[in-house]
Amino acid sequence: xxxxxxxxxxxxxxxxxxxxxxxxxxxxxxxxxxxxxxxxxxxxxxxxxxxxxxxxxxxxxxxxxxxxxxxxxxxxxxxxxxxxxxxxxxxxxxxxxxxxxxxxxxxxxxxxxxxxxxxxxxxxxxxxxxxxxxxxxxxxxxxxxxxxxxxxxxxxxxxxxxxxxxxxxxxxxxxxxxxxxxxxxxxxxxxxxxxxxxxxxxxxxxxxxxxxxxxxxxxxxxxxxxxxxxxxxxxxxxxxxxxxxxxxxxxxxxxxxxxxxxxxxxxxxxxxxxxxxxxxxxxxxxxxxxxxxxxxxxxxxx
Amino acid sequence: xxxxxxxxxxxxxxxxxxxxxxxxxxxxxxxxxxxxxxxxxxxxxxxxxxxxxxxxxxxxxxxxxxxxxxxxxxxxxxxxxxxxxxxxxxxxxxxxxxxxxxxxxxxxxxxxxxxxxxxxxxxxxxxxxxxxxxxxxxxxxxxxxxxxxxxxxxxxxxxxxxxxxxxxxxxxxxxxxxxxxxxxxxxxxxxxxxxxxxxxxxxxxxxxxxxxxxxxxxxxxxxxxxxxxxxxxxxxxxxxxxxxxxxxxxxxxxxxxxxxxxxxxxxxxxxxxxxxxxxxxxxxxxxxxxxxxxxxxxxxxxxxxxxxxxxxxxxxxxxxxxxxxxxxxxxxxxxxxxxxxxxxxxxxxxxxxxxxxxxxxxxxxxxxxxxxxxxxxxxxxxxxxxxxxxxxxxxxxxxxxxxxxxxxxxxxxxxxxxxxxxxxxxxxxxxxxxxxxxxxxxxxxxxxxxxxxxxxxxxxxxxxxxxxxxxxxxxxxxxxxxxxxxxxxxxxxxxxxxxxxxxxxxxxxxxxxxxxxxxxxxxxxxxxxxxxxxxxxxxxxxxxxxxxxxxxxxxxxxxxxxxxxxxxxxxxxxxxxxxxxxxxxxxxxxxxxxxxxxxxxxxxxxxxxxxxxxxxxxxxxxxxxxxxxxxxxxxxxxxxxxxxxxxxxxxxxxx
Numbered sequence: 001x002x003x004x005x006x007x008x009x010x011x012x013x014x015x016x017x018x019x020x021x022x023x024x025x026x027x028x029x030x031x032x033x034x035x036x037x038x039x040x041x042x043x044x045x046x047x048x049x050x051x052x053x054x055x056x057x058x059x060x061x062x063x064x065x066x067x068x069x070x071x072x073x074x075x076x077x078x079x080x081x082x083x084x085x086x087x088x089x090x091x092x093x094x095x096x097x098x099x100x101x102x103x104x105x106x107x108x109x110x111x112x113x114x115x116x117x118x119x120x121x122x123x124x125x126x127x128x129x130x131x132x133x134x135x136x137x138x139x140x141x142x143x144x145x146x147x148x149x150x151x152x153x154x155x156x157x158x159x160x161x162x163x164x165x166x167x168x169x170x171x172x173x174x175x176x177x178x179x180x181x182x183x184x185x186x187x188x189x190x191x192x193x194x195x196x197x198x199x200x201x202x203x204x205x206x207x208x209x210x211x212x213x214x215x216x217x218x219x220x221x222x223x224x225x226x227x228x229x230x231x232x233x234x235x236x237x238x239x240x241x242x243x244x245x246x247x248x249x250x251x252x253x254x255x256x257x258x259x260x261x262x263x264x265x266x267x268x269x270x271x272x273x274x275x276x277x278x279x280x281x282x283x284x285x286x287x288x289x290x291x292x293x294x295x296x297x298x299x300x301x302x
Numbered sequence: 303x304x305x306x307x308x309x310x311x312x313x314x315x316x317x318x319x320x321x322x323x324x325x326x327x328x329x330x331x332x333x334x335x336x337x338x339x340x341x342x343x344x345x346x347x348x349x350x351x352x353x354x355x356x357x358x359x360x361x362x363x364x365x366x367x368x369x370x371x372x373x374x375x376x377x378x379x380x381x382x383x384x385x386x387x388x389x390x391x392x393x394x395x396x397x398x399x400x401x402x403x404x405x406x407x408x409x410x411x412x413x414x415x416x417x418x419x420x421x422x423x424x425x426x427x428x429x430x431x432x433x434x435x436x437x438x439x440x441x442x443x444x445x446x447x448x449x450x451x452x453x454x455x456x457x458x459x460x461x462x463x464x465x466x467x468x469x470x471x472x473x474x475x476x477x478x479x480x481x482x483x484x485x486x487x488x489x490x491x492x493x494x495x496x497x498x499x500x501x502x503x504x505x506x507x508x509x510x511x512x513x514x515x516x517x518x519x520x521x522x523x524x525x526x527x528x529x530x531x532x533x534x535x536x537x538x539x540x541x542x543x544x545x546x547x548x549x550x551x552x553x554x555x556x557x558x559x560x561x562x563x564x565x566x567x568x569x570x571x572x573x574x575x576x577x578x579x580x581x582x583x584x585x586x587x588x589x590x591x592x593x594x595x596x597x598x599x600x601x602x603x604x605x606x607x608x609x610x611x612x613x614x615x616x617x618x619x620x621x622x623x624x625x626x627x628x629x630x631x632x633x634x635x636x637x638x639x640x641x642x643x644x645x646x647x648x649x650x651x652x653x654x655x656x657x658x659x660x661x662x663x664x665x666x667x668x669x670x671x672x673x674x675x676x677x678x679x680x681x682x683x684x685x686x687x688x689x690x691x692x693x694x695x696x697x698x699x700x701x702x703x704x705x706x707x708x709x710x711x712x713x714x715x716x717x718x719x720x721x722x723x724x725x726x727x728x729x730x731x732x733x734x735x736x737x738x739x740x741x742x743x744x745x746x747x748x749x750x751x752x753x754x755x756x757x758x759x760x761x762x763x764x765x766x767x768x769x770x771x772x773x774x775x776x777x778x779x780x781x782x783x784x785x786x787x788x789x790x791x792x793x794x795x796x797x798x799x800x801x802x803x804x805x806x807x808x809x810x811x812x813x814x815x816x817x818x819x820x821x822x823x824x825x826x827x828x829x830x831x832x833x834x835x836x837x838x839x840x841x842x843x844x845x846x847x848x849x850x851x852x853x854x855x856x857x858x859x860x861x862x863x864x865x866x867x868x869x870x871x872x873x874x875x876x877x878x879x880x881x882x883x884x885x886x887x888x889x890x891x892x893x894x895x896x897x898x899x900x901x902x903x904x905x906x907x908x909x910x911x912x913x914x915x916x917x918x919x920x921x922x923x924x925x926x927x928x929x930x931x932x933x934x935x936x937x938x939x940x941x942x943x944x945x946x947x948x949x950x951x952x953x954x955x956x957x
Contacts, residue, residue, distance in 0.1 A: 101338035101339050102338075104336060104337060104338035105336075105337065105338060109338075193338060193339075195338060195339035195341050195342070196341075197339070197341050221338070224338060224342075229335065231332075231333060232332045232333070233332050233333050233334070233335045234332040234333065234334045234335070235335055235336075235337050235340050235343055236334055236335065236336045236337065236340075237337065237338075237339055237340040237341075238336050238337065238338060238339075239339070242340050243340075244340040244343050244344055244347065245332055246343060246347060252346055252347065255346040255347075255349045256342060256343060256346040258346075258349070259342045259345045259346050259349060260342050263342060263345075
């Protein structure tokens with residue numbers, strides 16, 4: 001190295017220590033039986049080595065004799081092999097949106113997203129899950145792949161602390177890259193405001209199609225849910241610079257609220273139709289409350 | 303509804319409305335606000351536009367409200383007037399009383415009744431309906447204005463031009479004359495019959511409504527015939543508090559010529575007794591002051607004065623010069639015209655009398671007993687010789703005793719039994735055995751004279767001219783005639799006194815004394831008379847074409863010229879006071895003009911006008927504008943729109 005001391009990032013910069021202590025007791029649950037890559041603690045559809053008996057099958061030449069059930073051979077005189085449920089590790093993908101829109105209307109929105117990603121990543125790491133954390137905007141901009149174990153918490157923290165809100169969003173492209181970068185399916189947590197002008201359907205379909213157990217967490221600031229704008233304004237889209245001249249009236253606000261509610265419901269419906277879970281999180285609520293209450297209630301964490 | 307200034311509103315609207323719309327077309331400077339995404343805002347805007355059918359209108363609601371406010375202001379600018387008088391235009395005659403009682407000043411502002419009447423008439427004129435701007439069949443009201451006192455003066459013929467009517471109202475000037483409405487009604491009806499200056503498709507059948515603005519103190523109301531509803535009476539004034547000098551006379555004593563006896567009568571029309579000082583001044587020097595107590599006036603149940611409280615003042619003043627004698631009471635009341643009375647006093651003078659006779663001891667002894675400066679007895683020939691080249695008789699009075707000189711110069715004559723040609727009387731025959739059966743005891747010549755026993759054996763039968771005054775009447779013709787003609791004054795007795803029993807009557811001496819007194823007054827006061835307001839100033843005996851400077855109260859000095867007969871007549875004695883007529887090279891002649899009228903001095907306004915056939919009551923409500931101006935309402939509506947616009951704007955900002 002060049003002699004400079006590498007800065008170590010701590011997750012406590014984002015999360016409260018007490019909160020992290022409470023997270024230690026939680027683990028990510030998958031609604032699907034997913035195939036892992038390494039020996040782990042999750043039951044797999046595959047038969048393999050574990051203590052969980054699964055089935056018998058007749059012996060064929062070449063089978064490991066250690067798995068022959070001799071008790072059955074003694075009773076029946078035939079060779080049967082004992083098959084066990086293989087336990088593999090769980091792959092958890094945490095993808096969070098780092099586009100410019102996440103820094104608006106307040107920096108608190110992006111911090112909330114990073115805290116949420118940190119909490120989920122931490123929970124996954126402490127239970128020896130394989131964790132991949134990705135930041136995306138118009139592409140996957142940063143990624144900490146295949147983290148495993150508590151020791152990699154600092155790598156998780158480094159990613160989260162160093163990636164700033166920047167760049168336009170192209171969700172479909174980012175999802176395409178996410179799919180490509182995750183060879184095994186797992187629990188996919190996508191954290192974003194999902195305010196994509198080109199749409200989110202194509203991107204989400206890519207993720208679902210890859211076999212991930214998809215959780216869509218839509219984070220919106222209170223200002224976005226209940227705007228307090230007034231007067232004659234020129235609204236500037238922070239990502240593409242698109243201008244909208246509006247005279248904010250009560251009717252317009254009413255229609256905006258109706259639209260954002262409809263937009264969220266539309267996303268929720270899309271998720272429901274495609275077997276994904278949907279969570280709407282307002283960034284003004286505490287992250288611990290969201291994690292410990294909401295995510296547990298939907299059995300993402302247990 | 304009418305528009306007073308539609309052109310102004312149209313011009314202002316043509317400028318401001320496009321300007322306001324243009325301002326809305328200009329790009330609004332909006333505040334930039336960075337948001338995470340405009341996705342949902344654009345959708346909301348699209349939704350708003352799609353879901354609201356009147357979105358374009360709603361988006362411009364502020365413009366709409368501002369336009370409405372502007373239109374309301376423009377309407378106010380156009381001067382909308384709601385006309386309560388619907389229907390075809392009508393004709394009105396405004397009669398304004400400008401007599402003496404209308405000079406009463408009332409209220410804290412001491413506004414005269416005439417000013418109040420003019421103000422009310424102005425309000426009435428304001429209420430007249432104009433021709434509507436876009437009304438093709440509409441007609442405007444027309445009005446004419448007549449100011450009246452004893453006489454009527456047309457201030458303005460029928461017109462709908464309000465500015466002309468206002469000008470005419472402003473030109474109404476007060477007078478101190480008495481009030482007679484008859485002439486004004488006659489004039490009004492005469493004008494009503496004619497189509498007027500602006501015919502405007504009027505027919506003479508349309509009856510004009512008369513609007514009388516007066517205090518009701520009008521002399522000749524009982525003689526007037528008014529159709530039902532023809533006259534509307536607007537009463538002016540409230541007060542009745544007035545003390546007036548209703549009679550005044552100052553006579554120089556016949557015996558003691560430096561003594562002037564002043565008589566004045568005062569009347570009080572108020573409700574409470576008053577005590578006031580009466581001062582007598584000569585040439586503005588106060589010579590006497592008397593305190594007078596006046597009882598309150600007696601009124602009937604309706605508050606009308608039946609009998610004023612009266613008092614009289616009798617003051618003897620020693621003054622042997624000429625001048626103006628003024629009697630003035632010092633009580634502060636509402637009418638000032640009757641607070642003082644004036645008279646012109648001439649210097650003391652005794653008469654030069656000539657008796658033209660063939661010998662008449664009766665007349666000689668009578669006139670010798672009179673206090674005369676000189677008394678000459680002449681024959682007819684001697685008189686003619688003396689008067690051969692005289693245009694004016696050198697004698698103050700000439701007595702013609704049954705003799706008639708061929709030529710009589712201008713002068714004052716007492717003629718017995720002869721008819722001077724200058725009198726203009728026509729001799730129609732002779733009378734015999736005549737008794738005086740009728741006479742005028744109130745005339746100063748026959749004062750204290752009782753000729754009821756006068757018998758004339760022979761008398762001249764004459765037909766007197768129209769202007770002559772017959773003082774005594776025989777059974778079949780005039781017995782005593784007073785006439786003024788040809789620059790002279792004649793007292794004519796139609797018989798020879800020696801052919802009657804009159805010299806044996808006490809009344810004969812009194813008659814001769816009175817004639818000397820009367821004609822003597824003519825000498826001393828030939829030019830100076832005590833006139834009533836409105837009576838003309840008459841001066842005779844001047845050269846034709848003579849110019850004189852006339853000055854008087856409330857008027858500038860003006861030049862008047864004598865007529866072909868050498869007479870000077872000036873009728874404009876509208877205000878009380880002293881008038882002066884100055885002929886070049888002569889001493890100015892003074893005239894005193896007084897009100898001396900109880901009816902005018904009784905200023906208590908009448909609520910009801912008692913006409914010959916009906917009673918017209920005053921209008922219950924004061925004159926009000928029948929035309930209701932609507933511009934304040936338009937301004938209120940404009941303010942309302944501005945408030946709504948403000949509220950809408952703030953609502954948009956707040957929500």
